[in-house]
Amino acid sequence: MKTMFWEDSQLVLIDQTKLPHELVYYRCKTYKDVIHAIKTMKVRGAPAIGVAAAFGMALAELEGVDLQKAGEEIKAARPTAVNLFWAVDRVLKSDNALEEALKMYDEDIETNKAIGKHGAEVIDDGDTILTHCNAGALACVDYGTALGVIRAAFEEGKKIKVICDETRPFCQGAKLSVFEMQQENIPVKLIVDNAAARMMQTGKVNKVVVGADRVAKGGIANKIGTLMVALAAKRFDVPFYVAAPKSTFDFENSIYDTKIEERDPNEVLYFGECMVAPEGTEVENPSFDIVPSDLITGIITEEGILEPF
Ligand code: MRU
Numbered sequence: 001m002k003t004m005f006w007e008d009s010q011l012v013l014i015d016q017t018k019l020p021h022e023l024v025y026y027r028c029k030t031y032k033d034v035i036h037a038i039k040t041m042k043v044r045g046a047p048a049i050g051v052a053a054a055f056g057m058a059l060a061e062l063e064g065v066d067l068q069k070a071g072e073e074i075k076a077a078r079p080t081a082v083n084l085f086w087a088v089d090r091v092l093k094s095d096n097a098l099e100e101a102l103k104m105y106d107e108d109i110e111t112n113k114a115i116g117k118h119g120a121e122v123i124d125d126g127d128t129i130l131t132h133c134n135a136g137a138l139a140c141v142d143y144g145t146a147l148g149v150i151r152a153a154f155e156e157g158k159k160i161k162v163i164c165d166e167t168r169p170f171c172q173g174a175k176l177s178v179f180e181m182q183q184e185n186i187p188v189k190l191i192v193d194n195a196a197a198r199m200m201q202t203g204k205v206n207k208v209v210v211g212a213d214r215v216a217k218g219g220i221a222n223k224i225g226t227l228m229v230a231l232a233a234k235r236f237d238v239p240f241y242v243a244a245p246k247s248t249f250d251f252e253n254s255i256y257d258t259k260i261e262e263r264d265p266n267e268v269l270y271f272g273e274c275m276v277a278p279e280g281t282e283v284e285n286p287s288f289d290i291v292p293s294d295l296i297t298g299i300i301t302e303e304g305i306l307e308p309f
Contacts (some may be wrong), residue, residue, distance in 0.1 A: 001183075002142050003048050004055070006102065009062060011055040013117055015042045016138055020179035028052075031060035031070050038084075041170065045139020046213045046248050047108050049082030053100035057091040067092060068157035079259040080288045081213040086247045105141050111245045112143035115292040119149030119209065119243050120156055122298065122305070127153075127207050128161040130196060134176035135211025135222035137241065145243040146209045147180055149300060154186050162188045163205055165196055167223060169267040169285065193225050197232035208233050212244040215299060217309060218256040219292040220244070226288075230295040241309075242291075243300040261287040 004013045011028040017040065018024040026042050028034045037043045042045055043052045047099030053074045071088040078084060087104060094100035123129065129150055136147030143151060153160055162181050167173035174190055181188035191199060201207040208229060214221040220242050233240040265283035271283035277283075293308035 001137065003138050004043065004052060004060075004141065005023065006055060006098075006105070011052065013037055013043045013052065013057065014138070016044060016176065017042055019138070020175055026128070028056070028059065030063060031056040031074065032064065034059060035074055035077045038074075040275045044172070045134060046081035046083040046211065047112075047140040047145070047245060048138070049078060049081055050087035050247060051101070051104050051108055053077075053084050053087040054091050054097070054104050057088060058098035058101045061097040067097065074280045078261055079154055080261050082215075082248050083213075084248050089226055092255050108141040109143055111247075111302045112140055112145055112148040113152070115145050115150035115243050115245065115300055116149050116152030117141065118302070118304050119241065119300040120152040120158070122241060122300070123149065123153035123158055123160060123207065125158045126160070127158070128163060128205050129207045129209055130165065130174060130199060130227050130229065131177060131204040131208070132165045132196075132229050133167045134172035134180070136177055136180040138176050138180060139211060144180070145245065145300075146211045147177060149209050149241070149243050150181075150186065151184065154184065160186070160187055163194045163199060164188060164190050165225065165229070166190060167225060168193055169263075172223070181212075193228075195293075196229050197236075200232050200236040200238045208237060208238055209239045209243055210241075212242050212299075214246050214250055214255065215242070215244050215248050216250040216253050216258065219255040219290050220296065220299070221255060221258045221260070221288045221290050223264075224286055224289050227291050230291045234295050239297040240291075240295060241300055242296055245302055255290050255292075256288060259290070260289070263287045
């Protein structure tokens with residue numbers, strides 16, 4: 001199942017806010033529709049928002065909008081993932097926005113399969129792998145990065161199990177990663193985020209694989225809570241791998257220069273439809289955190305496994 005596709009001069013996206021219970025598609029007819037889809041998390045995950053942004057540029061071209069202006073607006077949709085900026089800049093340098101977007105679409109799948117192949121080498125028969133958030137097919141065009149590594153190891157016949165952190169507040173682990181694993185019949189269990197350290201302390205997890213929104217000098221940025229998982233992994237000697245394509249890398253800047261997205265307080269105040277805190281509660285809702293390089297065992301890319309830098 002592809003997260004998105006181009007049809008009748010429109011970008012058609014799975015509306016991920018409706019998963020896992022409903023499979024609903026959202027049709028982007030304008031580049032502003034793509035911006036809306038990214039802001040509201042109908043499409044999310046660094047590689048997926050990158051490719052969606054490229055199609056957004058293709059729509060802008062069809063609409064006759066100035067591409068520089070559309071590019072600036074698209075880049076402002078979410079601040080943390082490198083892929084969004086990388087995709088817009090790549091289209092701006094190309095001769096034809098749609099052709100470039102379609103190329104990036106195909107490349108995403110090939111890249112993820114290569115990440116999977118390299119990553120599967122560090123997965124052993126019998127491993128139980130913890131993952132945080134969703135760095136799966138749904139976070140990309142298909143196959144996934146962290147879940148791509150898990151898929152590849154499973155396809156090689158390794159008997160593995162997966163533990164998904166729920167990933168409050170948006171619950172990408174519960175809603176999306178569990179769903180993807182179940183679709184593939186990969187054994188999976190769901191835990192609350194607070195249980196991750198306990199799983200490692202009791203030997204119930206022996207590897208961690210997560211994705212990244214940014215890989216830069218000094219570490220990586222990924223979904224809020226990744227830092228706590230990495231700290232626990234270090235404490236309990238559990239290898240902690242990051243799977244990410246080169247389009248997520250920023251070789252110029254320090255990871256501490258990353259702009260961390262702050263999201264709507266209601267994501268924290270409510271659990272689904274149910275308000276869980278008193279009226280008027282003040283909230284901080286950072287969407288990402290930074291894992292320093294010394295907590296990372298290796299960065300799995302399409303070109304092989306790199307040392308954190
Ligand atoms: O807020 P999200 O759902 O876009 O955050 C997604 C993540 O943090 C993923 O781990 C990351 O983008 C890598 S996806 C291959």
